[in-house]
Amino acid sequence: SQQGEEDPQALSIQEGENATMNCSYKTSINNLQWYRQNSGRGLVHLILIRSNEREKHSGRLRVTLDTSKKSSSLLITASRAADTASYFCATEQTSGSRLTFGEGTQLTVNP
Amino acid sequence: GAVVSQHPSWVICKSGTSVKIECRSLDFQATTMFWYRQFPKQSLMLMATSNEGSKATYEQGVEKDKFLINHASLTLSTLTVTSAHPEDSSFYICSAERTGYSYEQYFGPGTRLTVT
Numbered sequence: 001s002q003q004g005e006e007d008p009q010a011l012s013i014q015e016g017e018n019a020t021m022n023c024s025y026k027t028s029i030n031n032l033q034w035y036r037q038n039s040g041r042g043l044v045h046l047i048l049i050r051s052n053e054r055e056k057h058s059g060r061l062r063v064t065l066d067t068s069k070k071s072s073s074l075l076i077t078a079s080r081a082a083d084t085a086s087y088f089c090a091t092e093q094t095s096g097s098r099l100t101f102g103e104g105t106q107l108t109v110n111p
Numbered sequence: 112g113a114v115v116s117q118h119p120s121w122v123i124c125k126s127g128t129s130v131k132i133e134c135r136s137l138d139f140q141a142t143t144m145f146w147y148r149q150f151p152k153q154s155l156m157l158m159a160t161s162n163e164g165s166k167a168t169y170e171q172g173v174e175k176d177k178f179l180i181n182h183a184s185l186t187l188s189t190l191t192v193t194s195a196h197p198e199d200s201s202f203y204i205c206s207a208e209r210t211g212y213s214y215e216q217y218f219g220p221g222t223r224l225t226v227t
Contacts, residue, residue, distance in 0.1 A: 035218075042117075042204060042220035043155075088154060098145065099206075099216065101155045 006089060006102040014110050019076040021105040023089035024069075030092045032065055033099070034074050037086045046074075046087075081111040113139055115207045117219035124195055125227055131191045132222045134205030140185040141207035145216070146178075149202040161188045185210065195226040 006023045013019055023032070031050045035043040049056045049065045049072065056063045062075040076083055086106050090099040114137040124130050134144055142163050147155040159180050160168045167180035179191040188207075192199055204221040 040202070040221075040223065043206075043218040045216075045218070098157060098160060100157070101147075103154045106152075 006087075006105050008105060009103070010106045010108070012108040012110065013079060015079060015081055017079055017109075019079050019083070019107055019109070021074045021087050021089075021107070022071060023073070023102050024071045025089075025091045025100075025102075026070065027091075027093055029067075032063075032072050033090045033092070034061075034063060034072075035088045035090060035101075037088065037104075039085075043088070076107075079107075079109045081109050083107060083109045113209065113215070113217045115205065115217045115219040117203075117205060117222050119222060120220060121223040121225075123225045123227060126196055127194055129191055129193045130195055130224060131189055132203055132205075132224075134188045134190070134207065134219050136186045136207040136209075136217070139207075139217075140210045141188075142185060142210045143208040144182060144188040145206045145208070146180060146188070146190050147204045147206070149204060149221075151202075155204060158190075192224065195224070197226045200224055200226045 029051055031048055033048045034046040036046055037043050047058045047061055047063050049063050060077045065072045086104045088104045089102040116135045118133045122130055144161040146158045148158050149155045157170050158173045161180045161182040163182045163185050169175045177193055182188040202221050202223055206216045206218045209215045
């Protein structure tokens, strides 16, 4: 079953603006990962944050994790039209390595 | 490195026929592979966990006799959709877990199955 919920479901912004996507989950986790998927394509791993980490950066990406609230956010700064895609969070629970995906956020960056 | 391929990338078949989808880890060994299904504009749903040399573990609600999984080597897992129906039309994605690195899963590009 899906344990991740993401909001917003869809986000449309102008190039250069920042995009923030949120993910909530229900059970304890080992780590949380963010993926990107272009339409009709496979998933690209963006960033992994472990349960004992609170914030992580990678290029224009910033991920936060609040285990007390069971939530995470993905911030994309200075967005580009090429960032247009669906973004999914996925959690790996403490019990194993299977990933449970959130419902995703469709990001559209208008040039 | 850490490339996962899927073949075919897309397939169209008639109702009642069977279709086999391959998932290969090209430059690493994968004891465990995962098969997901994704309907349009929806998230990925885990169908089954495939372990090399043993039977796959299916998620609740997934018919193991309909979705046959074979993981005969450390670099290849196959998913066979038997007696396909139009409702099986979907995007099937595999991922491979690099042996010894439980945090690292690598996703294939997906296979688009259309059943007419």
